[in-house]
Amino acid sequence: MSSREYPLPTYTLATREELLGLDLRSLALFRVGLALIIIVDLIERFGDLKAHYTDFGVLPRAVLIEKFLNSSVWSLHLFSGNILFQGILFVVAFICALALLVGYRTRLFTILSWVLLASLHSRNQMILNAGDAELRLLLFWAIFLPLGAYYSVDSALNSESKLLPKSIISGGTIALTLQICFVYWFTAMLKSDPIWWEEGSAVYYALNIDQLATPLSSFMLQFPKLLVFANFATLWIELLAPFLLFVPIKNSFFRCLTVFIFIGLHIGFRLGLVLGLFPYA
Template sequence: MEGNHVSTKTPPTITTESKNTQGALFFLEQRFNSLFALDLRSLALMRIGVGLVIILDLIIRATSLEAHYSNTGILPLEVLFRYAWNPNYVSVYTMAGSWQIQALIFLLNGICAFCLMVGYRTRLFTFLCWICILSLHNRNPLIQQGGDDLLRLLLFWGMFLPWGYYYSLDAAKISKSELSSNNYVSLAGFAYVCQIFYVYFFSALLKSSPEWNQEYTALYYALNLDQLVTPFGKLLLELGDGLKLMTFMTYYTELILPFFLLVPFFTGYFRLAFVIGMVLFHIGISMTLYVGLFPLINIVSVLGLLPTMVQNRLNSRHDYLYDRAISFYKRQRSKFITWQQLRTYSLKAGEEQEILKNYVPSEKWLTSLFITFCIGYTLLWNIGNLKLPVPPLDNARWVGHLLRIDQFWGMFAPAVFKDDGWFVLLGKTVNGKQLDITNPDGPVTFEKPAVVADFFKDDRWRKYHENILFVNNSHYRLYYCAYLTNQWNARQTDPGNRIPNLQIIYMKEVTKPDYQPSPPVKELLFDCNTVLPDVK
């Protein structure tokens, strides 16, 4: 019978060549696992940092809630959709134009960020935070900077990372013995490492002007930007030729240090060197330039790369604090019967054990395919930023805009701005008094302020003013002028102190090489020569 047929074929012999091939593949697999393994505890620290940054960012943004996100601010919804909206964008913040609705969404966003930080239903709240932050960034593109792009991308990749398995409320559900190892290797981890590599390597490639890689004068020009420079940065201007050495170090730090993530031997030490180097690099930026949360976001982004040897050194202290927090959480949680407890009580002991064993999910093939696509897509996007032809992206840019995985790491690229200056907001009241609304009690002056950066409430406002200086953004100046006028008039009890007219004047000062003086030039950015409606 056919079922009893015994095959007479001899089993294939394993040749020395095939053994060598298998050995080589096994070696490459081990090298890949070693090179791109991440520590679950490091990912947890990054998750906590991301949650804290989101909360801090929301607090800062909330101080200008009406100005930046409502229809009575600098970018009403009608103007957003007319000039700054991409048809592939989505945003829950565009549901309404009132500041009250925006405040409610801010609050919900903050709750999601807090749940992410403490690791409660981590994957769900990572997704919700990503949706909220994506929506927030799409609502007002004029106040965004590179750190915002990185924060958004950390949340995107975080949806696929197991960054809730330590130092979280979720981790209280499983025993540490269920995790065979703290090392984590997957396509999502590989994507995260690639993303950090892209940030710095492509940032260096985009700095293509001679002042970065030939003359080494980029930091001289950067520290002459009075809108950005800190008091410490002004002191560094006295270094003269020493700034050339600092420019050299800055450029090659971004160009070379990312390759430390790809060294296949002494991986932990090279990765630690990269993390330390980048933390010091961004501390240096924060000490010399006012760039908001940019340095903090970048520091948080590399926490997930801390190697296992570092975590093992810190483990005892981490575990002590974590165990105390979880014990407190369990004591409080035991006072209430939750849906999860009711579900647990309905399970048999054997079924509960099975849930624990399968708590750490593996990537499904469809998820792996999507992550692989995004890795290649973001690589091509960064290559396209170098003005190189990338045909596959021509008809697929909508994907990047929809998911907001579009990115551009071009701070001070290809060259540092040479134009600098300060603003004068000149109004004339109904009574005929001319005044600068930023200093209404003082005389009108066009002299350079002692600290130019003090004009800006925070980095969001600085970035907005930087953007409206560009000619292709000049149409936004009308709405800025209207906002300032209405805000001033709303505060006046005497109708004679209201201003029907406001001029936005920019005192442009061009930085010249070798500390040469440059007299400022007065430029009228906008003249609101029509009577604006009074605000009651």
């Protein structure tokens, strides 16, 4: 009886471009996501325009400049405390975000959107959270990326017959990838309290914070063992999942897996806690 020999499976290692580059189509979706977040954020903030951004609200410019503003911080919104002036800046930011959404003069409107967003945040830092900082950073790195290469007005108006590559590697792609990884790595490292690593009770305590609680929070509190699991799952996902982006074998599969893992994590954040922009950024 003859024995059969089965060849061992072979795997091709990912190239440098695959490990450190980004798909141009994914960057187009990234552009749309950024623009939508900015638009929704502007609409929400517009409801408190007078209270948060004028001299007739909780933080007049004189008080901000005298007691809180760092000398290195700048803001176009400080030129006037008039509600009309602030409203005009909001409208301009909204128009820039719409242009970014459809990919018209993409790099220009990415820069303008970042300038206006940074200016808005500097006007009243008392109402910001980590999600706002992350949005600014993502938008900053977006300036150095070809966000309009696909699915955009720019690409539709491009008369060149040269075919675009599907992916690109540059300092911008590396910086954006590492920026996303750093968010999770440093978040996990900062969770050094025993309630995270020993007791596993951090999620339980978080869901008990009334100002952050959602309707689902009180329901989840009925399942303490599930909350302990969620506690440690969050830690290990934040600590280890970013490394999946750099797996040299079947890199595309592991990148997609990482995306879905983090989407699930952020859906959990949004359902359980009111965290502003953080679950979306």
